[in-house]
Amino acid sequence: MLALQILIDGFAISALYALGATGFTLIFGVSGVLNLSHGAIMVLAAVAAWAASSILHVNNYIGATIGVATALVASLITYFAVVQPIQRSRRIPNEEKEIFVLTGTLLWGIMIQELIAYFFTNNAKTVLPIVEGVVEILGVRTPQNEIFTALVCCLVIALLWLLVNRTRMGKAVLAASMNPRGVTLLGLELTNIYVVVWAIYGILAGIAGVLLGMFLGVSSYSVGPLTASAFSIVVLGGLGSVSGSLIAAFVVGYLETLTAYLVSPAYRTIPALLLLVAVMYIRPQGLLGRR
Amino acid sequence: MSLFKTRLFWIALGIVVIASTLPLYVSGYILGLLTVAYYFGVFAMSWDLLFGFAGEVNFGPTFLIGVGAYTAGIINHEYGLSVYLCIFIGAMASVIAGFVLALPALRVRGPYFGLTTLVAVLMLQNFIVVFADLTGGEIGLTIPDVITINASANYWIALGFMSISAAVLYGLSQSPLGLVLQASGQDPVQAGALGFNIVKHKLFAFIVSAFFSGLAGAMLVFYFGTASVGTVVDVAVGVQVIVAAVLGGRRTVLGAALGAIFLIVAGEFLRPTGELATFIVSAVALLVVLFFPGGFLGAAMSREARS
Numbered sequence: 001m002l003a004l005q006i007l008i009d010g011f012a013i014s015a016l017y018a019l020g021a022t023g024f025t026l027i028f029g030v031s032g033v034l035n036l037s038h039g040a041i042m043v044l045a046a047v048a049a050w051a052a053s054s055i056l057h058v059n060n061y062i063g064a065t066i067g068v069a070t071a072l073v074a075s076l077i078t079y080f081a082v083v084q085p086i087q088r089s090r091r092i093p094n095e096e097k098e099i100f101v102l103t104g105t106l107l108w109g110i111m112i113q114e115l116i117a118y119f120f121t122n123n124a125k126t127v128l129p130i131v132e133g134v135v136e137i138l139g140v141r142t143p144q145n146e147i148f149t150a151l152v153c154c155l156v157i158a159l160l161w162l163l164v165n166r167t168r169m170g171k172a173v174l175a176a177s178m179n180p181r182g183v184t185l186l187g188l189e190l191t192n193i194y195v196v197v198w199a200i201y202g203i204l205a206g207i208a209g210v211l212l213g214m215f216l217g218v219s220s221y222s223v224g225p226l227t228a229s230a231f232s233i234v235v236l237g238g239l240g241s242v243s244g245s246l247i248a249a250f251v252v253g254y255l256e257t258l259t260a261y262l263v264s265p266a267y268r269t270i271p272a273l274l275l276l277v278a279v280m281y282i283r284p285q286g287l288l289g290r291r
Numbered sequence: 292m293s294l295f296k297t298r299l300f301w302i303a304l305g306i307v308v309i310a311s312t313l314p315l316y317v318s319g320y321i322l323g324l325l326t327v328a329y330y331f332g333v334f335a336m337s338w339d340l341l342f343g344f345a346g347e348v349n350f351g352p353t354f355l356i357g358v359g360a361y362t363a364g365i366i367n368h369e370y371g372l373s374v375y376l377c378i379f380i381g382a383m384a385s386v387i388a389g390f391v392l393a394l395p396a397l398r399v400r401g402p403y404f405g406l407t408t409l410v411a412v413l414m415l416q417n418f419i420v421v422f423a424d425l426t427g428g429e430i431g432l433t434i435p436d437v438i439t440i441n442a443s444a445n446y447w448i449a450l451g452f453m454s455i456s457a458a459v460l461y462g463l464s465q466s467p468l469g470l471v472l473q474a475s476g477q478d479p480v481q482a483g484a485l486g487f488n489i490v491k492h493k494l495f496a497f498i499v500s501a502f503f504s505g506l507a508g509a510m511l512v513f514y515f516g517t518a519s520v521g522t523v524v525d526v527a528v529g530v531q532v533i534v535a536a537v538l539g540g541r542r543t544v545l546g547a548a549l550g551a552i553f554l555i556v557a558g559e560f561l562r563p564t565g566e567l568a569t570f571i572v573s574a575v576a577l578l579v580v581l582f583f584p585g586g587f588l589g590a591a592m593s594r595e596a597r598s
Contacts, residue, residue: 085581092584095477096541099348100580102405103537106530107577114570224526228413235406270417273410280407281395 005140006254006261012146014253015153016211020226021233021245022157023204029177029240030197033101037078037109038205039226040116045071045206046213047116050125060130067127067213068206074112075202079194082108109223117220127213149211156207157246160200164242173197177240232276238286247287251275303545307454314443322446326514328555329449332548333456333507335535337500340460343542344469345496346476347397351408352504352532354392357415357524359385359505364432364518365425374436378509385505386498393497397490409526416524431519438513445514452510453548456503461544463499472496473542534576540586549587 020042027033049067052058058066082104086092092100129145136142164170176183176193184190212218212226233252237244252272260268279286314322338352363381366372372380396407419426426432439445463469474482475489483489512518522528531554539550554572561568583590 082577082581089581089584095346099342099537100584102348103533104577104580107534107573107580110530110573111570111577114566114573118566118570228409228526231406232410235403239403267417267421269413270421273414273417276410277407277414280403280410284398284403 001139002261004138006257008137008140008142008146009261010254010257012150012215013257014250015150015157016208016215017229017233017253018246018249019153019156019204019211020208021230021237021249022160022242023201023208024230025234025237025240025242025245026173026204027197027201028234029242030173031083031176031194032098033083034098034105034231035078035083035201036102036106036227036231037082037112038230039223039228040109040112041071041074041078041202041205042209042212042226043116043218043220043223044074044112045209046127046218047120047125049210049213050127051120053128054125060128063127064130064210067210068203071206071209072199072202075198075205076195078105078108079198084191084194109227113220113223120220122220124217124219125213126217127210129214145214149215152207152211156204160204163200169196173200232272235286236276236279238288241286241288244286244288299545303457307450310450311447314446319442322442324555324559325552326442326446326449327511328552329453329548330507330511330514331532331535331551331555332453333503334532335539335547335551336457336460336544337503337507338532339536339541339544339547340464341496341500342536343544344464344472344476345493346473346479347493347497348405349408349500350405350533351392351410351412351529353524353526353529354408354411354415355385355389355501355504356508356528356532357412357419357520358388358508360508360512360518360523361419361426361432362505363509364434364512367434367436367513368432369425371435374438374513377436378506378513381509381512382502382506385501385508388505389497389501390494393494393501397493397497412524412526412529416520416526419520419524427518429520431517431521434512434516434518436513437516438510448510449514452507456507457545457548460499460503464544468492468495534573538576538579538586540588540590540592543586543588543592546586546588553587 020038024035024038027035045067047067048070049063052066053060053063083101086097086100086104089097089100129143129148131144131148133144134141135144135147162170164174172183172188172193173196175186176188176190176197180190183193209218229252233248234245236252237246237248252275255271255275256268259271310325313325334352334356337355338349341347341349359381361381362384363377366380367374367377392408392411396404420428423429438448464472471482471487471492474485475487475492479489508523511523515522532551535550535554536547537550538553539548540546554576557572557575558568561571564571579586585592
C-alpha cells in the first residue's frame, strides 16, 4: 500500500522534474548556456496562469495557455536581452562569457522574482487544476490532477523527442549541439536555431511551471530551489544529455519521495544531494554525459 | 620601494584615511551599515582572488564563510572560549573546509567545479537545519560574546580588517605568485608546460580565499551577535558576493570591495522603494554586466589607460 503510494506520488514528481530539466539541458546542449533564470521563468508561468484564472476569471484552459505563453515570451526576452548581448559583446573575453551569462541570467531571474513579489506578493499560489476529483488506484486515493500532471509531462516529453529526432528543424537543433561550425557551413543560421531552442525551452518551462502551480503551488520563494533542482538533475544526468536528465529526474524524484515517506519530509532533499556529491567525485561528467 | 610611488597606493591610503574619520561626524546607523559592507568587501575580494586570478568560478563562497562563522559561533556558544580564539579557530576550520572541498573539486573544470561548490553550500545549509540542537537551526545561533558594543570601535575594526585584507590580497595578486595563478587560469596547459604546478597554485589560492572568507565570516558573526543561515550561508548571500565582485570589476581585487560597499549602501538607500529595492539593484547590476563588463574599477582603469 505504502509502496504503491510512493510509486504513484514519486512518478508524478519525477515526471514534473523531468519536464522542467529537459528544457534546461536542451539549451545547455545546443548553445552552452546555463540559464539561471530557469526557476523564475517557471514561477512566472504559474503566477500568470494563476492571475488569469483567479483575478481575470478566465477559463482554466485559457489560464494555463496564458501561463505557457508568458513563459515563452519571458524565455525569448532572456535570450535577446541578456544572453545574446553577452555572447556578442566584444568587451568580454571568450573564456569569461560563461560566467557573464551565469551572472546575467541570475540577475535577470532575481528581477523577475522581485517583480512577481511586488505585484502579486510572496504568498504561495495554487493554480486552479484543469481536472479535479480523486480516483482510487488499487486502493490508493490519487488526485486526478496528479495523474493529469504525469500524463501531460510524458506526452510533452514524447512530443519533444519526435520534434528533435523526426523533423528537419529538430535535426538542425541536434546538429548544432554536436558541431555549431559545421551547421553554419551548411548554410543554416545559428541564431535562428538558438531562437527555436529558446522558444522550445520557454514552452517546456511554461508547461512545467503551470503544472507545478496546479500540483504543489508556487511562490516567489520557489525560484531558487527550482533552479537549483534543475541544475543538479541536469548535472547528475550529464550536462547536455537529455536522456541522462530524464533518468536523473526519476532518480531524484523517487529518492525525495522515499525519504519524505520513510524518514521525514524535513530530510527530503539530503539523499539526492549526497548522491550528487558522490557522482561529482566518482563520475564528474554525470550519468550519461560526455567529457 | 616602488609601492609608495604608485598612484593607486596613495589613492587607496587617502580613501582609508578619510573613511577612518567617518565616526566623528556620521550617525551610528550609517557606521553599522558600513561595518557590514566592509566585511562583505572582504568576502568579495577573496572570491575575486579565486575567480579573477585562478579562473575558478566558486558558486559557494558562503560555504567557506558559513563554516568559519558557524565554527566560531558554536565554539563560543558551547565552550565560551575568548572571542579572538574563536575567530582564529573559525578561520582555521574554513581553511580545512576549503582544502577538503578544493582537492576533489579542482579535478573537475568549468561548470562542474561551480556545481560542486554550490552543492557544498546546500549540504551545509541542510546540515545546519538538521543538527538544530548544535547550530540553532533555521532560527539562528545566539552568540554570548561580541567583539565590542561600541559602534565606532566596530567600524574601525572592520575598516582596518578590510584594509589589511585588501593589502594582502592585492599584494598577492600582483606578486609573481599572482602572475602564475593568472596564467594557470587563462591557459592551464601552457602554464603547466612552463613547469608550474597548477593544482598546487590553485589550491593555495583556494586556501587563501578560504582563510579570509572564514575570518571575515567569524568576525561578522561576533559583530551581529548571532549566526543564521540567512546572513552567512544562504545561496542568496553568495550571489550577492559574486555580483559585488563582478560589479566592482573582476581581476582587480580592490574593485570587489567597492562593489560590495556599493551593493549594501545602494540597497539601503533604496529602502524607501520597498520591495522594488532588490529589483533596482539587480537591474543596475545587469546593466553594468551588459554594458561595462569590466565593472566600476575596470571602466575607470581603461579610461585612465586611454588618456
